[in-house]
Amino acid sequence: MPAGIPHGATEVRIRIGGPAGFGIKAAGQSLARVFTRAGYETFDLTEYPSLIKGGHNTYHLRVSDHEIHSHVLATDILVALDKQTVPLHLDELTEGAAIIYDPKDFDMSEVEGVPEGLCIIPVPLTDIIYDVGGQKIMRNVVALGAVLGHIGFPIELLHASLEEQFSHKAPEIAEVNKKCASAGAEHAAGQGCPFPLDMxxxxxxxxxxxxxxNEALSLGALAAGIGFYAAYPMTPASSVLHFMAKHGEDLGVIVKHTEDELAAMNMVVGAAFGGARAMCCTSGGGFALMNEAFGLAGVSESAVVVGLMTRPGPATGMPTWTEQSDLRYALHAAQGEFPRVVLAPGDRDDAFTMGWQAFNIADVLQTPVIVLGDAYLSDHRASVAPFDSSAVTVDRGKLITEGEVTDYLRYRLTEDGVSERVLPGVKGAEQLVNSYEHDEFGYGAQGEDPDVRVAQNEKRMRKLDLAREICPTPAYYGPTEADLSIILFGSTKMPVREAMSWLEPDGVSVNMMQITTVWPFPAEEVMTFLGAARKTAVIEGNLTGQLRGLIRQECLLDVDHTLARHDGRPFSPEQLYAWIKEVLA
Amino acid sequence: MPEVKEYTNQNKPTWCPGCGNFGMWEALKRALSELDMDFDEYSIVWGIGCHGNGADFIRTAGFHGLHGRALPVASALKWAQPNLNVIVEAGDGDGYGLGLSHFVHSVRRNIDMTYLAHDNQIYGLTTGQASPTSDHLMRSVSTPKGVLEEPVNPIGLALAEGATFIARGFAGDIPHLTELYKAAIQHKGFAVVDVYQPCVTWNKHNTFPWFRERVYKLEETDWDTSDRTAAFDLSMKSFRELTCTPDECRVPIGIYYREDDTETYEDGVTAYGEPLYKVAEEPRDVSALIAEFR
Incomplete structure (x- = not known):
C-alpha cells in the first residue's frame, strides 16, 4: 500500500478508535480544529455502526501542509481506547507508526500480530484524569494531548479549543480539560520515541x-433565502435538520420535525405554494415515503428542493455507511413522467454552491430539484476556504408575490413551459394547484380531456430544455489529454482527485469529468469527452453500474473500464491509485 | 360582502344527485359570505375523494393535493402565508385512513386553521368499500362479511390529543352546519368539524332519513362545551352498531367542545409572522455563520 503522501508534503494521519458513546468524534474534531487553525489542511472520516453505545467507532484525521482532497487509509498514530482497535487497524499502520493506549485497558503483549518497529506509547489515560481531578469522559482529551505531545506540537492551540468548547458552560471544566491535555502531552513526549517529522x-x-x-448544503440553502425546512430524522441527513433547527429560526426559517417523511414532503410542497423557498432532506428510505408527494411537486409545478443523502440500501440497509446507489432512484422516483433536476455535489464547495443554486433552478423551472449526495460527503469534515457568500444570487423566476392580477391562469401554456406563479393572497390569483392532471386554470375535471392532457404534459416536460441552459455544466479536472479519462458523479470526485495528484509525479496522466447535473443528462458533453479520450472509465459506488448504464442510454457509447464499490465504504485514494495503474499497465 | 352565489364558478358539480357533499358545499359558501371573506383572504386545500372533486366547484386560490395528505400541505401554507384563512377539506377514508397520523398531529399542534371532514362512512369515489368510520359489521364490496373493526372515533381522538374546537355537523341541516363552519373558521386554533354527509349511492344504511331520525342539537340541551371529559364520553356513546333503533342511538350534532384563547403552534414559532416569500427576496447574509466554522 502506498504511503499516500503528496510529493514533498509533511503529513500525519491519526486514528482514534474505541467503543461508541465516548465522544470519539467530538474529540477528533477538536484535534482537526487545532491543526486547521495552525495552517494545515485536514480531512476527517468518522466510521461508526448504527449504535449509540458499544460497537467499534473510529475517527480518522488526515493532516497535511499540502492541498488534499480526501481521506486516506494510512495511519501514523493510532489511539486505541480499547483492545479490539489494535488488531482492526494493524494493516493500515505505516512504518514506525505509533500506538497510544492505556495499559490499564489491556496488555499490548497479548495483542496478536503487532509487528516490530512500531512506537508503542503507553499513557495512563484513566490515572491521569483522576490525578488532575477530571472525569472519565475526559480520557479522550488526555489522548489528544498525548497525540500532540508525541508529535511535538504546541499544546496551547488545544487549550484554546477546549476553552472555547467548555468555558461557556463552566470555566472550571475548561481548566480541568486543559490539565488533562497537558498531562497527556507531557507523558507521551517523555516516551523516548521520536516523531519523524517536524510539525x-x-x-x-x-x-x-x-x-x-451537510453543513455546507445547509449554508447554501440559508444563503438562498430558504424559509421552510421540514424533515424526519434519517441518517445521514439528520444533521441538516439539527443545523436548521439550531440556526434557522433566528434567520427567519420555519423548521419542522414532522411526524413522517410523507408529511415533510407534503409540507414542503405546501410551503412552496405559499411562496417560501422550501427544502427537505432525507436518505433513500425516507425518500421512498416521499415519492408520491415528490410526483405531486412535479405535476403541481411546485418549486421544491429535496436533499437525498444516500446510504447503502435497500430498506434499512447500512444506516451509517455510504454508497452511490440511488442515482437511478433519483431519476425515476414517483409514478408518471415529469421534469426534475438532479444535482450531484462532489465536495463541500459544490454542496454550498448547489445548495443555493438548487433554489434558483427550482424557482425558475417550477419543478422539483434533487440534490443527490451520500454519507461520505454528508458526514465528514474537511478544511476548505470559507465559502464566498457574495456570489449568491436569488432568482425566483416568474413569481408574483404581491399586487393584483387579471385573467390569471396558473398553468398557462407557454413556450418554455413555465407559467406565471402568483401566490394565494394576491388579488385575482384564483387558481387550483392540482395533483390531478388539469387545464390551464388548474381544474381537474377538464384535465382528462386528451388534448388538455397532452398539452399540459408536454408543457411541463419542455422545462427540461430550459433546465439544460441554467443547470451547472460538468466540471473537468486534469490535463486535456490523458492516459485515462474518468467519468464520475458525486463524492467519488474527492478520492479520484487525490489519486490523480499521486499519479501525476509517477508520470501517469489522468483526467476526470464530474457530472454535476445528472439530470437532465449532459449527453453532448459526455460524448465529446469520451470522443477525445484514449482509455475511459467510470468509477461509481454501486453494484450495477448505474452511471455507466446512463451513459450507454443517453450517448449510445460505452466506457472501457468500471470500478464499482458497494461495501459501504468510500473509494480510497490508495485503492484508486492501484487500480488506475493496473488498468494502464 | 360577496354573495353566496359568487363563490361558485362555471363548473357544474359532478356529485351524484342528492349527495351529502352538496349540503357541505352550500354551507361553506354561506359561511364564507356571512364572514365577508373575499377570494384572496382564504385558501382551501383538499385531499382526494368525492369531497375533493369539490375543488373544481368553488372559487379560491386553492390546492388539490394527494389522498390523505391535505393537512401537511395546508399546515405549511398557513405558516408561509399567515394572513390567509386556511381551510382543509378531507374525507373519512382520506383523512381518517391514510391521513390519520396527520390528523392526530395537526390536532396536537393546534395550528390555526379549519378542518372539515366529509364523513360518509364509505369510500364513494372508489365505488363503495368500507371506510375507517363505517359501522361495525357493515357489509361492503371489500368487507362482504362485515367490517370487523370498531370505527374510528374522530371526535374522541381529537379530544384525546387536546383539540381546542371539535364539532359534528349534518349535511342535511345546512343552516346549522353554516353556523358550525363560521364558529370553526373564527376559532383561533385547529378547529375540526366532522360532518355526516350521507352517500346516496353506496351507503345504504347511514342514509339521510336514518340520520334525520336520530340527530339532535347539543345547543338545544344544557350541553357544556367546556367539559372535555363529558365530550369524550359523548363521542363514545355515538352509534357504532348497525342494528340500533332511533331511540337507542341518538346522534348529537353541534359543538362538542371548545377552548378559546389557547396557544397555537405558530405562537411558539419565532420565524412565524411575515409571509415567508419575504425572506427570499435577496440572498441572506450567512458570512457570520460561515465564520463560526473557523
Missing part, C-alpha cells in the same frame, strides 16, 4: 473553515 504551526496561511457536506 509546527504554519504562519501566514489563508484561513480555513472546517465543515462537512
Amino acid at each position: 509546527h504551526p504554519i504562519e501566514g496561511r489563508d484561513p480555513r473553515i472546517l465543515i462537512d457536506g
Whole structure:
C-alpha cells in the first residue's frame, strides 16, 4: 500500500478508535480544529455502526501542509481506547507508526500480530484524569494531548479549543480539560520515541473553515433565502435538520420535525405554494415515503428542493455507511413522467454552491430539484476556504408575490413551459394547484380531456430544455489529454482527485469529468469527452453500474473500464491509485 | 360582502344527485359570505375523494393535493402565508385512513386553521368499500362479511390529543352546519368539524332519513362545551352498531367542545409572522455563520 503522501508534503494521519458513546468524534474534531487553525489542511472520516453505545467507532484525521482532497487509509498514530482497535487497524499502520493506549485497558503483549518497529506509547489515560481531578469522559482529551505531545506540537492551540468548547458552560471544566491535555502531552513526549517529522504551526496561511457536506448544503440553502425546512430524522441527513433547527429560526426559517417523511414532503410542497423557498432532506428510505408527494411537486409545478443523502440500501440497509446507489432512484422516483433536476455535489464547495443554486433552478423551472449526495460527503469534515457568500444570487423566476392580477391562469401554456406563479393572497390569483392532471386554470375535471392532457404534459416536460441552459455544466479536472479519462458523479470526485495528484509525479496522466447535473443528462458533453479520450472509465459506488448504464442510454457509447464499490465504504485514494495503474499497465 | 352565489364558478358539480357533499358545499359558501371573506383572504386545500372533486366547484386560490395528505400541505401554507384563512377539506377514508397520523398531529399542534371532514362512512369515489368510520359489521364490496373493526372515533381522538374546537355537523341541516363552519373558521386554533354527509349511492344504511331520525342539537340541551371529559364520553356513546333503533342511538350534532384563547403552534414559532416569500427576496447574509466554522 502506498504511503499516500503528496510529493514533498509533511503529513500525519491519526486514528482514534474505541467503543461508541465516548465522544470519539467530538474529540477528533477538536484535534482537526487545532491543526486547521495552525495552517494545515485536514480531512476527517468518522466510521461508526448504527449504535449509540458499544460497537467499534473510529475517527480518522488526515493532516497535511499540502492541498488534499480526501481521506486516506494510512495511519501514523493510532489511539486505541480499547483492545479490539489494535488488531482492526494493524494493516493500515505505516512504518514506525505509533500506538497510544492505556495499559490499564489491556496488555499490548497479548495483542496478536503487532509487528516490530512500531512506537508503542503507553499513557495512563484513566490515572491521569483522576490525578488532575477530571472525569472519565475526559480520557479522550488526555489522548489528544498525548497525540500532540508525541508529535511535538504546541499544546496551547488545544487549550484554546477546549476553552472555547467548555468555558461557556463552566470555566472550571475548561481548566480541568486543559490539565488533562497537558498531562497527556507531557507523558507521551517523555516516551523516548521520536516523531519523524517536524510539525509546527504554519504562519501566514489563508484561513480555513472546517465543515462537512451537510453543513455546507445547509449554508447554501440559508444563503438562498430558504424559509421552510421540514424533515424526519434519517441518517445521514439528520444533521441538516439539527443545523436548521439550531440556526434557522433566528434567520427567519420555519423548521419542522414532522411526524413522517410523507408529511415533510407534503409540507414542503405546501410551503412552496405559499411562496417560501422550501427544502427537505432525507436518505433513500425516507425518500421512498416521499415519492408520491415528490410526483405531486412535479405535476403541481411546485418549486421544491429535496436533499437525498444516500446510504447503502435497500430498506434499512447500512444506516451509517455510504454508497452511490440511488442515482437511478433519483431519476425515476414517483409514478408518471415529469421534469426534475438532479444535482450531484462532489465536495463541500459544490454542496454550498448547489445548495443555493438548487433554489434558483427550482424557482425558475417550477419543478422539483434533487440534490443527490451520500454519507461520505454528508458526514465528514474537511478544511476548505470559507465559502464566498457574495456570489449568491436569488432568482425566483416568474413569481408574483404581491399586487393584483387579471385573467390569471396558473398553468398557462407557454413556450418554455413555465407559467406565471402568483401566490394565494394576491388579488385575482384564483387558481387550483392540482395533483390531478388539469387545464390551464388548474381544474381537474377538464384535465382528462386528451388534448388538455397532452398539452399540459408536454408543457411541463419542455422545462427540461430550459433546465439544460441554467443547470451547472460538468466540471473537468486534469490535463486535456490523458492516459485515462474518468467519468464520475458525486463524492467519488474527492478520492479520484487525490489519486490523480499521486499519479501525476509517477508520470501517469489522468483526467476526470464530474457530472454535476445528472439530470437532465449532459449527453453532448459526455460524448465529446469520451470522443477525445484514449482509455475511459467510470468509477461509481454501486453494484450495477448505474452511471455507466446512463451513459450507454443517453450517448449510445460505452466506457472501457468500471470500478464499482458497494461495501459501504468510500473509494480510497490508495485503492484508486492501484487500480488506475493496473488498468494502464 | 360577496354573495353566496359568487363563490361558485362555471363548473357544474359532478356529485351524484342528492349527495351529502352538496349540503357541505352550500354551507361553506354561506359561511364564507356571512364572514365577508373575499377570494384572496382564504385558501382551501383538499385531499382526494368525492369531497375533493369539490375543488373544481368553488372559487379560491386553492390546492388539490394527494389522498390523505391535505393537512401537511395546508399546515405549511398557513405558516408561509399567515394572513390567509386556511381551510382543509378531507374525507373519512382520506383523512381518517391514510391521513390519520396527520390528523392526530395537526390536532396536537393546534395550528390555526379549519378542518372539515366529509364523513360518509364509505369510500364513494372508489365505488363503495368500507371506510375507517363505517359501522361495525357493515357489509361492503371489500368487507362482504362485515367490517370487523370498531370505527374510528374522530371526535374522541381529537379530544384525546387536546383539540381546542371539535364539532359534528349534518349535511342535511345546512343552516346549522353554516353556523358550525363560521364558529370553526373564527376559532383561533385547529378547529375540526366532522360532518355526516350521507352517500346516496353506496351507503345504504347511514342514509339521510336514518340520520334525520336520530340527530339532535347539543345547543338545544344544557350541553357544556367546556367539559372535555363529558365530550369524550359523548363521542363514545355515538352509534357504532348497525342494528340500533332511533331511540337507542341518538346522534348529537353541534359543538362538542371548545377552548378559546389557547396557544397555537405558530405562537411558539419565532420565524412565524411575515409571509415567508419575504425572506427570499435577496440572498441572506450567512458570512457570520460561515465564520463560526473557523
